[in-house]
Amino acid sequence: MIGTEYMGLELKSPVIVSSGPLTQNIVSLKKAEEAGAGAVVLKSIFEEQIEADVSSEFEGNAEYLAHSSAEEFFASSSRDYYIDRYMKLLSEAKKELSIPVIASVSAKDMDSWIDYADRFVKCGADGIELNYYPISSDARVSGAEVDKRLISFAEKARKAIAAPLSIKMGYKYSSLAYVISELDKAGIDGLVLFNRFFRPDIDIESLEMTSGSPVSQSDEYGEALRWIGLMSGEIKADLCGNTGIHDGATAVKMLLSGAKAVEVCTAVIQKGFSVIGEINSFISGWMEKHGFSSCSDFIGLLSQEHIADGWKWERTQFLKTIGS
Numbered sequence: 001m002i003g004t005e006y007m008g009l010e011l012k013s014p015v016i017v018s019s020g021p022l023t024q025n026i027v028s029l030k031k032a033e034e035a036g037a038g039a040v041v042l043k044s045i046f047e048e049q050i051e052a053d054v055s056s057e058f059e060g061n062a063e064y065l066a067h068s069s070a071e072e073f074f075a076s077s078s079r080d081y082y083i084d085r086y087m088k089l090l091s092e093a094k095k096e097l098s099i100p101v102i103a104s105v106s107a108k109d110m111d112s113w114i115d116y117a118d119r120f121v122k123c124g125a126d127g128i129e130l131n132y133y134p135i136s137s138d139a140r141v142s143g144a145e146v147d148k149r150l151i152s153f154a155e156k157a158r159k160a161i162a163a164p165l166s167i168k169m170g171y172k173y174s175s176l177a178y179v180i181s182e183l184d185k186a187g188i189d190g191l192v193l194f195n196r197f198f199r200p201d202i203d204i205e206s207l208e209m210t211s212g213s214p215v216s217q218s219d220e221y222g223e224a225l226r227w228i229g230l231m232s233g234e235i236k237a238d239l240c241g242n243t244g245i246h247d248g249a250t251a252v253k254m255l256l257s258g259a260k261a262v263e264v265c266t267a268v269i270q271k272g273f274s275v276i277g278e279i280n281s282f283i284s285g286w287m288e289k290h291g292f293s294s295c296s297d298f299i300g301l302l303s304q305e306h307i308a309d310g311w312k313w314e315r316t317q318f319l320k321t322i323g324s
């Protein structure tokens with residue numbers, strides 16, 4: 001009854017366990033399925049991490065690897081090692097789980113990303129989720145150029161990958177609506193709104209840069225809700241809510257705004273896998289209360305195109321001051 005379709009995949013629940021610490025080994029992946037998850041997204045394979053590890057290994061072995069062809073051989077076999085390890089987890093997950101298993105790649109360079117993704121599809125991945133979000137810190141590069149890079153990346157990936165393909169996005173684009181609709185035109189099947197990225201912080205005692213909290217707060221879902229509400233009626237691609245979805249009520253809000261599914265990470269880290277069952281039960285209890293017999297009956301019911309005062313999704317100012 002709470003089943004949904006996301007990127008052409010049949011999910012028995014709209015709750016997907018998102019890429020992260022809970023999806024990096026087979027024990028947790030099985031727990032996610034047992035708890036009622038509709039799908040899992042494996043922990044990303046990070047191109048940057050592979051590169052960093054390869055270069056630090058290379059430095060440690062430089063005297064044996066002085067020849068440039070030796071360096072090349074070393075780099076490619078180290079890369080193969082990471083990819084093989086990832087494929088081992090993917091094959092194991094495909095063997096042990098009956099829910100869809102989505103592989104996730106965090107990419108910097110187009111060609112190697114496509115190569116990894118292609119191998120994962122051949123290994124049985126039900127879909128590929130692509131992370132591509134370079135910080136635009138080069139003042140010589142315009143917003144239009146940043147958008148173009150993402151869009152042409154998506155176009156190239158779409159042509160090369162014969163599997164459902166999603167992009168897990170950030171929201172800092174000058175015209176997010178334009179970027180989303182171009183990704184849709186490129187034939188991307190799913191857009192995950194929004195990834196929650198590393199947030200820099202500073203330790204004022206040690207005078208060092210540190211990392212901000214990796215986990216979300218339960219009130220961080222507003223931007224995803226807004227953009228799903230604004231865009232779900234405009235595009236063919238399926239939208240998936242992410243960031244700050246900690247309970248069933250927030251999952252229902254995402255579906256009402258037009259999400260076909262939601263990805264959760266922090267809630268499972270903090271409350272354990274049982275939270276997935278709690279979210280599922282909340283959704284079905286809420287549906288019963290409101291007389292909906294399937295998720296498709298209410299997905300997008302409050303999106304911009306479906307409500308009379310749809311302009312509210314575009315609202316940026318609080319019209320009344322607090323207390324007035």
Ligand SMILES: Cc1cc2nc3c(=O)[nH]c(=O)nc-3n(C[C@H](O)[C@H](O)[C@H](O)COP(=O)(O)O)c2cc1C
Pocket residue numbers: 018019020021043044045104106131168194195196214215216217242243244245263264265266267
């Ligand atoms: C410790 C940690 C590791 C993560 N690793 C990844 C990752 O490898 N790939 C990815 O796409 N997202 C990763 N994420 C982000 C989550 O998948 C998710 O997008 C983010 O936490 C927001 O969702 P939430 O509010 O439910 O936590 C990670 C999150 C955490 C907390």
